[in-house]
Amino acid sequence: MTITPIQQQGPDTATVERLAVGFNRSFETCEDPDGVLSPDVFFDLYPPFWHFQVQGRDATLEQLRTINHGCEVTSRILRVVPTADGFVMEHEETQHGERTEVARKLWHCVVHEGQIVEATCYCNGGWDDELRARHAAEAPMLRP
DSSP states (O other), X not given: OOOOOOOSSOOOHHHHHHHHHHHHHHHHHSSOTTOOEEEEEEEEEEOTTOXXXXXXXXXXXXXXXXXXXXXXXXXXXXXXXXXXXEEEEEEEEEEEXXXXXXXXXXXXXXXETTEEEEEEEEEOOOBOHHHHHHXXXXXXXXXX
């Protein structure tokens, strides 16, 4: 077990909101116009049945472009929870292309000096129209 030391006091609410909004926007643009990612950000992603890591802002943005497959992407924040070292963000991304896929992701972001220095993601994978219809029929949700 690894125990990660944390700062005594996490980033303020305004910083968390600015970083979460800018980070979420980067999934749509595959850019970092708000400067929320540190130049050497560590990006750690766990999609279903896989795991990969990249380091650096440019490598992270290139990875987002690869994940998007050239499709238009919309992303909406579902919740943000400040932590002692940054924040946790849940968001939903929708890829609009030849077919529509929806994925929910949970991010743990570590913040240092007003930028995200680590971003770890757990993703349920992209659900296409057929899988979402099957899910609605077989496992109706009690909450959105």
